[in-house]
Amino acid sequence: MTPTEANAPVLKLQDIHKMFSGITAIENFSLEVHPGEIVALVGDNGAGKSTLIKIISGVHSPTSGTISIEGETVTMSNATMARSHGIEVVYQDLALADQQSVYMNMFLGREPVNGFGLLDRRRMIAETDKLVKELDVRIPSAHATIRDLSGGQRQGVAIARATHWASKLILLDEPTAALGVAETAKVEEIVLSLKRRNIGVLIISHSLDQVFRLSDRICVLRRGKQIGVRETAKTDKNEIIAMITGLQQQ
């Protein structure tokens, strides 16, 4: 699914520059993510991927440059603001409360209440059941405690949570780094199913195989510099590896 011109990008980064106490972490980074598009962010350790994710999710603000969401320039000073713009992050550590139920985690920090100000468990459970079924995350029940789930199931819950709340963009930070083969396949299926919901996805992954399976475009970072963006269908692993390592400039 190639983005058309009519599709306004859900996320547009323009000339993003980030300095940490005099040291440049990111320079001149520009990228667009369109609805229903999966963009992979690749680069070696320390290339600045995590810094970028933090900038997009509102944890850091850029030193210069603009972030626009659906054409509107936004300034975000914390993660809550990013969420209110429809951006959700699936962190590498998943940010799940292990001893709470799946449904409480789905609504963590945003629990619905009834007219008496009491938790609306029925609604949380019903919405969790519905979403878990739609995304085919195979968990025993919405009541299951997170710590009793497998790594893949936890990742599924974290992605389901992001999907429930993200209206525009989901950032995935190494979603399958800790998973086995079968579980990775399952999580990749879920990520691909996000396209049908017309949500933009920005995924960080160290696995080039995975990047080529999932993404529409690939953006390469090296030492804080944007090396280039390629359409996945029109490039190959050798070119991307060369861009990541810098052994052969394009």
Added chain:
Amino acid sequence: MSSANTSAVGQGLANRFNLQQYVVYLGFLAIFLFFAVVLKDSGFLTVRNLSNIVLQTAPATIMAIGLVFVMSAGEIDLSIGSTVAVAALAAAVTLGQYGLVAGVLAGLGAGLLIGLINGALVAYVKLPSFLVTLATLGLFAGVSRSMTDLRSIPVTDSVFTGFFGSGVFLGIPSLIWWTAIAVAIGHIIYRETRFGAHVLATGDNARAASVSGISVPRIRLAVMAISGTLAGLAGLLYAGRLQAAKYTLGETDLMTVIAAVIVGGTLLNGGRGSIIGALVGSLMMGMLNNGLILMGLSVSDQMIVRGLIILAAVAVSLREKSR
């Protein structure tokens, strides 16, 4: 809790790790049956004795409710041991000079203030609650001693002593009312409100809570404030029941309260707990005290038995956590 649509698998999972949640009820039953048999000629089973147990445990139960919130958020409050005395003395002194309402407000206010001091140091200065409240435990023990130069202050206001101590309303002693109301409100806030859910999330995974938009420092401040205020209320109940306030009030309660909360199924490291469990845990500790006295054990033997029970409770709690 609605469990109507819990699947069979969910039920199986639920059954597996609830040993620690139910251990308090089994323990309570076992100790009750033991005393009922052993002490059947010593008056253990009389209504008077059993209701006495509930009356005597009322302050500890109230403190335990506060501690469930604190421990569920992954913190601890040791200062409740001396907050009780400060609050009781503040209430007694103010009561004598400015009347009933001022006295009650002074007692609760003293507890709230101590809780806010603890909470601010934990939440915003980011000091470990164990160290902060260990320090304030000692600090306010000193304050309570200096407040009245170790003297006991009599509480003669009959409205106060009736309301917080020996009174009876609708045939039920006021201390039982206080226990029931505090447990009911505490349970609802803990289990059924967003605040309760945020307390649990904070103790479970503070980072996850934080990135989910929960203000972790505010939760930490709030639980310490709740604990302080409830310790203040416990001070009022002591002053009402004993018709006097003294610096020794609540001095020996700390260990009992912590034991009640842990036995009651609240994890030391946060994320899981139970108000009802803490109530039963507190009643169990009170029953144990009562039974051991009726059995004729010396104070030192009672302390040893209580210590052993706390050890067993902590062992179960930690085993569950590391599973």
